[in-house]
Amino acid sequence: MRGQSKTSMTPFLEAAAAWFCLKGSEKMEKEMRKLQKKTIELFKPSTAQFLPTFWLLYHHGRKVKQCHSYMIRLIHLRVRDLIKLADYLTQREDIDPFRIGITGESLGGMHAWFAAAIDTRYSVAVPIIGVQGFGWAIDHNKWQARVQSIKPVFEEARIDLGKSSIDKEVVEKVWDRIAPGLASQFDSPRTIPIIAPRPLLILNGEKDPRCPIKGLQVPKSRACKAYAKACSLDNFKVIAQPRIGHEMASIRIAVTLE
Structure with missing residues (x-):
């Protein structure tokens, strides 16, 4: 899962527009499609493909309160997809259901983090430049x-x-x-420790301004206690690569594969 895929969000945006048409109004659907097209034309970087969804969720938040928040929040939606993916993988005869791991980069790292916290069928997790303390x-x-x-x-x-x-x-x-709860009950100090005792490797950059390493001190401390209590402290590790910011690096790829 890459948090910065240049094309993967287009089908999602189209599906989201259709869903909002059913649950919201025709005007909201038109705004979604118009902003999607305009934003992707103006901004070539992949992050722009997320903006229409983020914008709609914020701007029309009051208008869709009656809708189930679990279904209309971007992070929640992708984690829900990962739960469905675990359903599928565990039903396949050619896959060991006890050896399913998950990793991701940037936003994909957040998805890996939350999916592992929610679904114990992910037996190992390696979120890359995705874990941070939002409240911190x-x-x-x-x-x-x-x-x-x-x-x-x-x-x-x-x-x-x-x-x-x-x-x-x-x-x-x-x-x-x-993303309700992102900076409170679902933040890293509460959701990182509950992954214990399953193996968890957090890979961040020492100089990453989006995921400040100092913001991981509390979740790291709490996670160490949780893993120690489960007699599995060796299953938890945080690596902050020196002099690296919010970017992928060869050492992270090597460590992840190991």
Whole structure:
């Protein structure tokens, strides 16, 4: 799973538009399709393909409150897909259901992290540059790099709140709208430890501004206690590659394969 796939999100966006048409309104569907086309034309980087969905989830959050939040949140949707994938894999006769692992990069790393926390059928997890402390970043004013990756969404929230600039309140509002619980009950200090005793290798960059290594101190400490209690401390490891930011590196690929 790559968090920055250049084409994989297009079918999802089309499906999301159709789903919102059923659960929302024709106007919302038109806005989704119009913004999808415009954004992908203007911004070649792959992150732009996520923006229409993020924008719609934020901008129309109040209008779709009656819909099940588990079905309309981007991260929740992809994790749900991974649960369905585990259903499929465990039914195949040519696959050992006790030897299914999961990994991912960036947003894909987040998906791997949350899927492993929710579904114990993933017996080993290796999230790459995807694990961070969202609440820690807000409390310590280290949210700027993450916000920059989908800035138009935060600009919408800033305007909505009548702010002159994006601040802590804006960041909290956006996370709460597009991924409820991301900076609280589903944040890394609570969800990383529950993966124990299954093997978990977290690969981050020492200089990664989107996933600050200092933000992992609390989840790492709690996870160590959980793994120690389960007599499986050797199954947990965090590697912060020196002088590397939010990027893939050959050493991470080698370590993951090992």
